[in-house]
Amino acid sequence: MKIYEFKNEDAYRFAREQRAEAKVSGDELQFTYCPYCNGGKGGKDKKTFSINLETGQYKCLRASCGVQGNFITLSKDFDFSLGNEADRYFSSKTQFRTFKKKEIQTKDHAVELMAARGISEGVVRKYKLTIADNYGKDIIAFPFFDEKGNLKFIKYRNMNFQKGIHKNKEWCEERCMPILFGMEQCNDKFDRLIITEGQIDSLSLAEAGIENAVSVPTGAMGFTWVPHVWEWFSKFKELIVFGDYEKGEISLLEELKKRFPGTVKSVRKEDYKEEKDANDILRKYGREALRSAIENALAVPVQRVKELADVQAVDIYSMPKIKTGMNQIDRLLGGMYYGQVILLTGKRGDGKSTFMGQIAVAALEQGKNIFAYSGELQDYFFKRWLDMQAAGSRNIIQNERDEETHYLLTNSTIEKINDWYRGRAFIYDNNIVEDDELEDLLKTIEKAVMQYGINLVCIDNLMTALDVSMKEDLYRAQSKFVNKLCKLAKKQGIVVILVAHPRKNSFGSDENDSVSGTADITNRVDVVMTYKRGKDIPEDERELLISKNRLTGRLTKAGIRLYYDKVSKRIADNQKDFDMAYGWEKSGDGFLEYNEKSPFEEVEDE
Incomplete structure (x- = not known):
């Protein structure tokens, strides 16, 4: 490893610190006067000294001076800093002058x-x-x-x-x-x-x-x-x-x-x-x-350290938050507080994405703005799933075709839901994703948060988010991504839900240990939730476990029982909520609008 590598900016900096007049001539920085000989007696000789901007080599063309060398020598002669490490390394090798002891007479x-x-x-x-x-x-x-x-x-x-x-x-x-x-x-x-x-x-x-x-x-x-x-x-x-x-x-x-x-x-x-x-x-x-x-x-204050007495006392239960819309979960968590990252895990096919979508619809109902990243679903498929949850079963048409039941929404219903989304719901356009830096997704999220006032970010899922760029080993990339995501959530005051798959063949009793990747992931986030379709519970029921809850410390002793509606994809802890009307179908005074369904305005489920 090189202790020092010349950069042309060092030559410009040298000129500034010497208060020397200099200008660029070709690939050289030419000085009006040589810093060694000052242009000779009376300073008559000008423009004899220059530094090569590519190599850092310097020379003076005056015959009686004729100094030349590399930039390291120049830095030693004029006490010019090359950076901490280089200064320490080269200073030990410098042969300094010694002065005879004699009394200096003040004049x-x-x-x-x-x-x-x-x-x-x-x-x-x-x-x-x-x-x-x-x-x-x-x-x-x-x-x-x-x-x-x-x-x-x-x-x-x-x-x-x-x-x-x-x-x-x-x-x-x-x-x-x-x-x-x-x-x-x-x-x-x-x-x-x-x-x-x-x-x-x-x-x-x-x-x-x-x-x-x-x-x-x-x-x-x-x-x-x-x-x-x-x-x-x-x-x-x-x-x-x-x-x-x-x-x-x-x-x-x-x-x-x-x-x-x-x-x-x-x-x-x-x-x-x-x-x-x-x-x-x-x-x-x-x-x-x-x-x-x-x-x-x-x-001088130590960076990132402040007086404990200066920390504002707050009632955590009155802090800004987003409700999940499921009462049992909200009572346990207190809601999803701004600045939190919530890790949602569960087996493939158990419905983690659907559960996250239900929370997103609940956030929209509360007047919050959402941003979604879906690495596995096409944007139209993700939207259709959310549309169904926003619509509810009473706005969904069932159509029998080829001995199968298809669930449809009318064009007028979709238009009203789109109006409800407009300016408040956004999705990452993964059709133009290229192998750029890992931070690109995070940068996009932060820009969206600042520009569109996003309150809830949904990322489905950790592995596909990392696929934007994999320049490091998997575990290190996961840890790095989650760390930056946590900092972003706190900096911008948003809630982030991050979906992560469990480890294969995980038989441990600790749900936190079952998350795929390093323990560092669950250590960094604020809440860990596991969404399950249990073997011993009915097909239309689900179970939610909360194994980490940093803010209030409340955890599930037994799983929270949830219900799933196959038609609308809605998830609730009370089956009556399957018929809840969201804001898109309410008039300005809060009453439901009459909506006549027409089979001629259908959009088919593929």
């Missing part, structure tokens, strides 16, 4: 330049700032000493930078070990560390009398310093991030949340007082504003 002009930024002479001398005479009189040198007082890194800043006139605002010595600025000046209590993006910002905190203020060497995007200071860095109990506040975000914060092992806090956005950084706050509002900002810093 008076450095004191003058920093005074303009609100930094006193005492702080300037404590941090050993000086002037880099070889670069110019207004160039401040920031020496980075480790906790033992060893000079490891040197950074320069043009305090009178003018865009278009000067090439660089900041730069650093080549092959220096990146560490944090201000480490030497920190105490050894290791209680709290404050980290800023810029050196002047950490000096501003020191000016306010705040200890243990450090800053990163190469801006918000460079984290190659972490491996070199890890042992020291990780000793602190608490880290306060005081990065630059721009576009509603605090720089450094997201990455340091991942990197720091202790408690991470950040300065509150209101304590920036609409300023960008610590130095701006110091100059406009003074030292006390910085001290208050540090003391008011708040711990």
